[in-house]
Amino acid sequence: MSDHLVNAYQSLPVSFTHGDGCYLWDSEGKQYLDALSGISVTSLGHNYPALTSAIQEQAATLLHTSNLYSITWQQKLADLLCASADMDRVFFANSGAEANEAAIKLARLYGHQKNIDNPQIVVMQHAFHGRTMATLSATGSRKVQAGFEPLVSGFVRAPYNDIPSIEAIAENSRNVVAILVEPVQGEAGIVIPDPGYLSALRGICDSNNWLLMLDEIQSGMARSGKMFACQHEAVVPDVMTLAKALGNGVPIGACMTRGSAAEVFKPGNHGSTFGGNPFACRAAFTVLESMLENKIAENAEQRGQQLFCALQQGLANNQQVAEVRHLGLLVAVEMKIPCQELVMQALQQGLLINVTAESVIRLLPPLILSEAQGAEIASKLLACINQFTE
Ligand SMILES: Cc1ncc(COP(=O)(O)O)c(C=O)c1O
Known part of the structure; x- marks a missing residue:
């Protein structure tokens, strides 16, 4: 970490070297599924041809x-x-x-x-x-x-x-x-x-x-x-x-x-x-x-629905979850407790997510997301949330 950067960000201890589609790789060669798109930026994924x-x-x-x-x-x-x-x-x-x-x-x-x-x-x-x-x-x-x-x-x-x-x-x-x-x-x-x-x-x-x-x-x-x-x-x-x-x-x-x-x-x-x-x-x-x-908006609608259903079903019995909601691929899981540490836990599992407003898990994956990748996000996130609230 350089001492010469203005101390404006609390960056996570990971640095990515390259990306392709919905995946990123860090300097150690570890692969991550990107469920954040650099906060709603890389909606066509990385290295879109x-x-x-x-x-x-x-x-x-x-x-x-x-x-x-x-x-x-x-x-x-x-x-x-x-x-x-x-x-x-x-x-x-x-x-x-x-x-x-x-x-x-x-x-x-x-x-x-x-x-x-x-x-x-x-x-x-x-x-x-x-x-x-x-x-x-x-x-x-x-x-x-x-x-x-x-x-x-x-x-x-x-x-x-x-x-x-x-x-x-x-x-x-x-x-x-x-x-x-x-x-x-x-x-x-x-x-x-x-x-x-x-x-x-x-x-x-x-x-x-x-x-x-x-x-x-x-x-x-x-x-x-x-x-x-x-x-x-x-x-x-x-x-x-x-x-x-x-x-x-x-x-x-x-x-x-x-x-x-x-x-x-x-x-x-x-x-x-x-x-x-x-x-x-x-x-x-x-x-x-x-x-x-490529009708990207339609895919966003379908994958959003898929993620919403999978998360809502998977979290139905979790007492710490206040609400799951979405519009297309703006997806949120609102917790009843602050949950910032989930970001680090997901990172360890190779999943990039964000927590905003202290207790809202925010997912903004690339809009080119496939059904299999949607399922991968849901299963990894469910495992993290259930472990966190155990
Ligand atoms: C709704 C909205 N408006 C404005 C901004 C600011 O954009 P920028 O960071 O590119 O200045 C953001 C960034 O998060 C945003 O979400």
């Missing part, structure tokens, strides 16, 4: 020019993304936090264009939107915010999955311009709202001329069993942010816009040196094209 060759070819052709010039792969990616999400225009960034920064700036500008001098954005309790100053201020976790005050102002907090509280804000507040919300709260522990939640938010936004801004950074790109989680309710937002699986490991973020939200940014309002570079855009184009051609 079409992506590997597209990246190799692009690296040998052109890495970067600048947004001072038009970038063909950026345009091709924007066209395909907009067609898939029913959106109009995209701004490309390099990460999820940056995509959300773009959304927050856009909402403020939209407010000012409507002569609202102090625009407010409704955000949710337990939300996670990133670690930059604006996005950590939008995040609903004191742990993420503590020590970084003064926070960025302009956010109004509401409970998640609670429409009456949003209606109350609509009645009492004149300065709200947008709602920023995750269709499924990932970091909070795969919290899935009631059916109808997003449609109700859409309705409130329409009645009040607010923008509905969906953070699909974790839930998007086929993970939920649809290309975008909002498509489960046929809701189309005004702004949608993406990152994580969009580049399958090549850093890229996107802030997609529709209708009047698509006309807010004008030249000079926002920008990025690296955002939308030919390399990242070609990678993301290949990812999205591969996901569409």
Whole structure:
């Protein structure tokens, strides 16, 4: 371990040398089944052939020019993304936090264009939107915010999955311009709202001329069993942010816009040196094209159902399990007790998992998962949980 790294992460004592499909290998040659995908990033698995060759070819052709010039792969990616999400225009960034920064700036500008001098954005309790100053201020976790005050102002907090509280804000507040919300709260522990939640938010936004801004950074790109989680309710937002699986490991973020939200940014309002570079855009184009051609969302739906059933059945008599839940391959086992040590136990068994919100086992396996690999995840995890709670 180098002393020269900033002490920002509590990394596990394992280092991977290479990966293929749903498997990774460490420096000792031990094989692991990846049930986390680098936290919802490598959704096409490791070393996905079409992506590997597209990246190799692009690296040998052109890495970067600048947004001072038009970038063909950026345009091709924007066209395909907009067609898939029913959106109009995209701004490309390099990460999820940056995509959300773009959304927050856009909402403020939209407010000012409507002569609202102090625009407010409704955000949710337990939300996670990133670690930059604006996005950590939008995040609903004191742990993420503590020590970084003064926070960025302009956010109004509401409970998640609670429409009456949003209606109350609509009645009492004149300065709200947008709602920023995750269709499924990932970091909070795969919290899935009631059916109808997003449609109700859409309705409130329409009645009040607010923008509905969906953070699909974790839930998007086929993970939920649809290309975008909002498509489960046929809701189309005004702004949608993406990152994580969009580049399958090549850093890229996107802030997609529709209708009047698509006309807010004008030249000079926002920008990025690296955002939308030919390399990242070609990678993301290949990812999205591969996901569409190979019906990856359908596989996510089927494997999610398989994992959910296997885990629910296997844990039915375990008194320490509060709930098993899922939307596609966003899968959670909520325990009644803190269970961080399960991560290390699973690692020893050659399985990569994550625990979030202290007591929620989070599974985000590659969406190319086979039935046999789904069964392998379930049996290894069941053994770990049952041993842990014995
Ligand atoms: C819903 C959501 N929004 C935003 C982010 C931040 O993305 P990034 O780490 O790429 O800045 C994350 C990362 O976990 C996320 O899950």
